[in-house]
Amino acid sequence: MIKIDSKENCIGCNACKQKCPKHCISIIEDNEGFKYPKVNLKDCIDCHACEAVCPVLNSGEPLPPLETYATYSNSKKTRLASSSGGIFYEICKIILLQNGVVFGAQFNEYFEVVTSYTESLEDVTKFQGSKYVQTDNSDSYTLVQQFLKDGRKVLYSGTPCQIKGLRNFLGKNYDSLLCIDFVCHGVPSPLVWREYLRLIQNDKSFRNLNKCNLDDLRNIKTISFRDKKNGWRKYCMSITTCDESTYYSSRNHNLYMKSFLNDIILRPSCYHCRFKSFSSGSDITLCDFWGIEGLSISQNIPVIKEGVSGLFINSKKGAQILNQLNVTTIASNVDDLLLQNPSINFSTHCPANRNIFFEKLSQGHDIIRLMKKYGNLPLKRRIRAKMIRAIQKIGLFNIIKRIHG
Numbered sequence: 494m495i496k497i498d499s500k501e502n503c504i505g506c507n508a509c510k511q512k513c514p515k516h517c518i519s520i521i522e523d524n525e526g527f528k529y530p531k532v533n534l535k536d537c538i539d540c541h542a543c544e545a546v547c548p549v550l551n552s553g554e555p556l557p558p559l560e561t562y563a564t565y566s567n568s569k570k571t572r573l574a575s576s577s578g579g580i581f582y583e584i585c586k587i588i589l590l591q592n593g594v595v596f597g598a599q600f601n602e603y604f605e606v607v608t609s610y611t612e613s614l615e616d617v618t619k620f621q622g623s624k625y626v627q628t629d630n631s632d633s634y635t636l637v638q639q640f641l642k643d644g645r646k647v648l649y650s651g652t653p654c655q656i657k658g659l660r661n662f663l664g665k666n667y668d669s670l671l672c673i674d675f676v677c678h679g680v681p682s683p684l685v686w687r688e689y690l691r692l693i694q695n696d697k698s699f700r701n702l703n704k705c706n707l708d709d710l711r712n713i714k715t716i717s718f719r720d721k722k723n724g725w726r727k728y729c730m731s732i733t734t735c736d737e738s739t740y741y742s743s744r745n746h747n748l749y750m751k752s753f754l755n756d757i758i759l760r761p762s763c764y765h766c767r768f769k770s771f772s773s774g775s776d777i778t779l780c781d782f783w784g785i786e787g788l789s790i791s792q793n794i795p796v797i798k799e800g801v802s803g804l805f806i807n808s809k810k811g812a813q814i815l816n817q818l819n820v821t822t823i824a825s826n827v828d829d830l831l832l833q834n835p836s837i838n839f840s841t842h843c844p845a846n847r848n849i850f851f852e853k854l855s856q857g858h859d860i861i862r863l864m865k866k867y868g869n870l871p872l873k874r875r876i877r878a879k880m881i882r883a884i885q886k887i888g889l890f891n892i893i894k895r896i897h898g
Contacts, residue, residue, distance in 0.1 A: 593647060
């Protein structure tokens with residue numbers, strides 16, 4: 494029987510609930526907005542199926558990627574619609590052309606983030622773009638299994654822990670399944686997102702947004718966490734209303750993004766992540782290739798301002814699909830990405846005032862005021878980030894690499 498002794502030992506993947514033969518596991522949201530399983534002891538037959546699929550109890554071993562690339566789609570439209578280089582969309586095209594099914598994260602009508610699927614290329618746009626909220630995984634593993642049994646090809650995209658949960662749930666390898674994860678900083682609370690969205694007009698980093706009527710979320714047409722209006726590196730959050738007006742908020746000033754990047758609103762398990770260093774079992778891992786401007790390979794990339802992805806090939810299956818993509822690839826290595834992507838190998842640090850933030854939120858304190866008070870990056874981290882950007886901008890990282898061979 495699955496038992497959560499500490500909240501850091503549950504990632505919220507729902508694998509246990511979906512595997513239970515007696516359907517005696519329910520998923521309950523706690524006061525921080527994260528979901529955890531609860532077993533109905535009267536119906537439990539103590540079969541241990543839930544424990545067998547739990548990715549925390551059955552985590553994988555770190556494996557170095559087979560190949561590493563700097564990559565971007567050859568389509569400018571695709572690059573601009575994506576968070577980085579547009580590689581995910583290009584992979585989706587290949588799967589769907591083979592009568593496959595694609596799973597990914599999308600907003601529902603209430604702008605909650607849910608795992609869904611599509612069999613249409615037109616609907617893949619719903620999955621494009623980063624969504625910095627924990628996804629409601631619902632019954633997606635069960636649906637994947639059914640599609641695979643029906644002989645369909647499936648692409649499943651998610652966080653590393655979600656991928657490991659799927660692998661455990663299926664219990665066997667399928668040649669027709671392609672798993673894609675991404676370098677994950679951590680997943681923010683859905684409750685925090687709901688509260689922020691409810692009071693978003695009070696975030697003054699959005700110019701003139703307070704003049705809109707957003708009491709009804711149906712007045713919002715789209716939300717983007719990574720709008721490229723000012724370029725890939727200078728991305729911003731944007732909200733487009735039904736009258737086609739768009740409002741922008743810089744990531745350096747947006748209260749939600751600052752709270753996310755300050756690690757204050759993440760799930761407890763994210764501070765002790767067991768799925769770093771390519772241990773999820775994914776075929777492909779994607780990330781932003783931050784800092785590429787300071788590397789010699791950037792001289793061969795004319796579209797840096799539109800976004801470049803880091804691409805890790807983790808299996809032969811991943812290598813095979815890479816050869817079918819409409820993309821440009823430039824050979825690289827893991828070390829080139831580590832400096833500005835420490836989440837490849839390391840969990841984020843839990844801020845000392847995180848529990849105070851959530852305690853005050855549960856007491857009904859205003860989310861905007863809480864974010865203003867607790868959402869700023871500590872001075873040391875701001876200085877470190879500026880130093881890293883300066884090192885890469887002047888090409889010092891390349892010089893250090895040459896000296897050390």
